Amino acid sequence: MKNSYKGSRKIHFDYHTPPDFQEVASGFEPEILMKDLAEVGCELINFFAKDLFGNCYWDTKVGHKHPYLKRDLLKEVTEASKKYGIKVVAYYNVMDLYNVQVHPEWKHRGCKEVQNSEGDYVCLNSPWLEKVLLPELREISSYEIDGIFFDFLYFHQPCFCKWCEQKFLSEFGYEIPKDTKSKEWQAYTKWLRKRGSETVEKVCKTIHEVNPNILVGINWAYVQRQPERPPDSVGFITLDINETDCASLNASYYAKYLRMLNKPFDIMTTRFLHWWGDWSLKPVVTMEHECATILANGGLCIIGDHFYINGKHEKEVLSSISRVFDFISKRERILDGASSIPFIAILHATENSYVKGNGILADETSTRGAHKLLLECNFHFDILNEERLANNISDYSLVIIPEQMNLPETLIAKIKDYVKKGGKLLLSYDSSAEEVLEAQWINELLGVSLKHKENSKLGYIVPEVLALQKDLPKMPIFCRSNFVNVEEKTAKTLASKLEAYVIKTSKQGWEEWLGAGVGSPIFDKKTPIVTANKFGNGEVVFVGCEIFKSYFEYNDWTLKTIVRNAINLLIPEKIIEVSSPYPLEVTLLKKEESYLINLINWHSERAYKAPIRAENLSRMNNVTVTLTLDRVPKQVIMHPNDEEHKAEWQWNSNKLKIRISGLHVHSILEIRT
Numbered sequence: 193m194k195n196s197y198k199g200s201r202k203i204h205f206d207y208h209t210p211p212d213f214q215e216v217a218s219g220f221e222p223e224i225l226m227k228d229l230a231e232v233g234c235e236l237i238n239f240f241a242k243d244l245f246g247n248c249y250w251d252t253k254v255g256h257k258h259p260y261l262k263r264d265l266l267k268e269v270t271e272a273s274k275k276y277g278i279k280v281v282a283y284y285n286v287m288d289l290y291n292v293q294v295h296p297e298w299k300h301r302g303c304k305e306v307q308n309s310e311g312d313y314v315c316l317n318s319p320w321l322e323k324v325l326l327p328e329l330r331e332i333s334s335y336e337i338d339g340i341f342f343d344f345l346y347f348h349q350p351c352f353c354k355w356c357e358q359k360f361l362s363e364f365g366y367e368i369p370k371d372t373k374s375k376e377w378q379a380y381t382k383w384l385r386k387r388g389s390e391t392v393e394k395v396c397k398t399i400h401e402v403n404p405n406i407l408v409g410i411n412w413a414y415v416q417r418q419p420e421r422p423p424d425s426v427g428f429i430t431l432d433i434n435e436t437d438c439a440s441l442n443a444s445y446y447a448k449y450l451r452m453l454n455k456p457f458d459i460m461t462t463r464f465l466h467w468w469g470d471w472s473l474k475p476v477v478t479m480e481h482e483c484a485t486i487l488a489n490g491g492l493c494i495i496g497d498h499f500y501i502n503g504k505h506e507k508e509v510l511s512s513i514s515r516v517f518d519f520i521s522k523r524e525r526i527l528d529g530a531s532s533i534p535f536i537a538i539l540h541a542t543e544n545s546y547v548k549g550n551g552i553l554a555d556e557t558s559t560r561g562a563h564k565l566l567l568e569c570n571f572h573f574d575i576l577n578e579e580r581l582a583n584n585i586s587d588y589s590l591v592i593i594p595e596q597m598n599l600p601e602t603l604i605a606k607i608k609d610y611v612k613k614g615g616k617l618l619l620s621y622d623s624s625a626e627e628v629l630e631a632q633w634i635n636e637l638l639g640v641s642l643k644h645k646e647n648s649k650l651g652y653i654v655p656e657v658l659a660l661q662k663d664l665p666k667m668p669i670f671c672r673s674n675f676v677n678v679e680e681k682t683a684k685t686l687a688s689k690l691e692a693y694v695i696k697t698s699k700q701g702w703e704e705w706l707g708a709g710v711g712s713p714i715f716d717k718k719t720p721i722v723t724a725n726k727f728g729n730g731e732v733v734f735v736g737c738e739i740f741k742s743y744f745e746y747n748d749w750t751l752k753t754i755v756r757n758a759i760n761l762l763i764p765e766k767i768i769e770v771s772s773p774y775p776l777e778v779t780l781l782k783k784e785e786s787y788l789i790n791l792i793n794w795h796s797e798r799a800y801k802a803p804i805r806a807e808n809l810s811r812m813n814n815v816t817v818t819l820t821l822d823r824v825p826k827q828v829i830m831h832p833n834d835e836e837h838k839a840e841w842q843w844n845s846n847k848l849k850i851r852i853s854g855l856h857v858h859s860i861l862e863i864r865t
């Protein structure tokens with residue numbers, strides 16, 4: 193393939209039009225749209241070829257065209273776009289509600305035993321694939337398009353339709369299991385995800401037989417909830433991040449994983465305050481912040497908008513997006529081609545996602561907890577699956593394994609070797625994993641003996657060494673989590689555990705309430721819970737509870753402080769340290785001979801409800817960056833360059849110290865060596 197996917201001044205125009213809407217495209221003027229887009233500097237659009245209702249927007253001979261659409265929209269758009277040098281990616285939604293009605297036998301089937309398994313759309317394992325999808329794709333691929341963006345081209349729910357049942361039975365010899373906690377369910381999850389990738393490869397092959405230059409992206413496929421390696425035929429990774437909580441936090445979380453997959457990736461944010469079911473407009477500064485987060489983490493931006501029902505676009509929205517594009521323009525050239533400098537790695541394991549799942553998708557709570565925690569401590573870090581970690585482990589100063597299970601032997605061998613040679617490891621544990629507790633490798637590495645114990649899911653952490661006590665209240669730290677029983681062998685205790693008081697029976701209600709004394713610490717018995725062990729030339733800190741999951745769920749700053757202190761204990765010397773009056777997002781990238789330090793400022797407003805947004809952002813002063821650098825830099829350049837924004841630097845004994853004032857949304861410090 194000659195093409196590669198790039199650029200961050202892109203707009204996705206949503207246009208789902210139910211079949212009874214006679215106004216479809218009645219006011220659509222491709223020439224005016226393209227002219228307006230060119231004026232704001234837009235480089236690429238996602239344009240609808242097929243909506244979720246199953247309506248096609250081109251003159252199809254094999255598919256179902258929207259009943260009131262009299263034009264070939266895809267043709268008109270690709271022709272007009274060429275005049276203005278704008279690329280077109282065709283949007284294709286595979287839910288196809290039209291064919292659900294016409295061919296109910298192709299419909300996805302849930303079952304009552306498995307929660308949230310029901311859904312109204314066609315199953316990718318049904319004959320729909322060969323009879324509808326592939327013939328339609330052959331047609332679309334003959335248009336002058338640059339790419340195809342698929343929505344829902346993966347299995348996001350377990351399916352019990354006859355096609356799935358037949359295929360599974362023929363491979364495994366038993367029916368699709370219904371117990372989501374069983375070993376058979378893990379095998380089913382793995383199988384369904386594999387089927388998803390096989391479908392993707394078939395789809396790409398069909399498209400590339402017509403036009404090998406068409407780049408294929410699949411919304412939400414191969415992100416953390418489905419952390420397999422994307423097939424080579426996929427041209428770019430893309431996802432419209434969830435915006436119902438904090439879009440910027442999600443953007444950061446996904447980008448830190450996707451940048452490790454060696455493919456270009458888009459993160460889509462919308463102009464709406466309440467994501468897709470909305471017609472409102474975000475403040476420009478909020479959109480800028482989201483785009484800054486994406487760019488600073490090595491991603492490409494795309495902004496989502498809707499056409500009105502008649503196909504017209506809102507020019508006032510384009511005017512806001514134009515300001516965001518200006519913001520992007522000042523940064524994208526500097527960041528283009530930069531890659532993350534390995535420093536701290538968080539493991540998000542594919543194999544763990546089969547064991548601990550949410551239906552057939554991964555349970556991400558512990559990874560998200562680790563992400564939020566490290567972000568708030570101004571650490572620079574990457575999130576990697578086991579394949580990427582195994583290949584790159586020696587580059588990292590610290591590896592964090594946040595409650596991940598079922599690690600493959602190859603990775604275990606790499607981890608042991610890494611620590612033996614001087615690597616640092618922070619591992620927290622899922623106490624529900626009986627088989628993992630008994631694993632010899634883990635006991636040896638941690639210098640402890642671990643035993644599972646049923647308990648109240650409550651307990652206390654009492655830091656015993658000064659380094660772990662820093663900035664913490666001098667009281668037992670309450671933690672809602674499963675705990676493991678830890679017995680020291682060669683390890684030393686950094687923190688002890690206190691049991692929580694739990695009542696045995698409840699006769700009149702309210703007796704199990706934490707406000708009624710339940711959960712109080714029992715002071716007379718202490719056992720180790722955070723330990724440190726030397727292994728070869730390296731060191732391992734172990735936390736015997738689900739501290740990252742608990743941080744995600746309860747947002748307790750004291751748990752964050754314990755982890756931060758443990759990290760500082762393991763790696764007192766850091767390639768980059770940033771102190772700031774409020775937390776920033778920090779990323780450290782490398783491009784040729786330059787370091788690129790990104791600092792992103794964010795204060796959201798008080799809010800009773802989501803969305804979390806800012807209307808104005810005050811500038812931050814007194815930010816200090818310390819970079820380990822073995823020579824005097826040739827130049828330190830601050831981007832963007834404006835009067836209110838200043839940086840002063842000095843280099844001394846392998847440390848470059850930069851003081852920054854006037855940081856607004858996003859600064860890039862370019863350090864030329």
Ligand SMILES: [Zn+2]
Pocket residue numbers: 299300301315316317318351352353354355356357
């Ligand atoms: Zn099915």
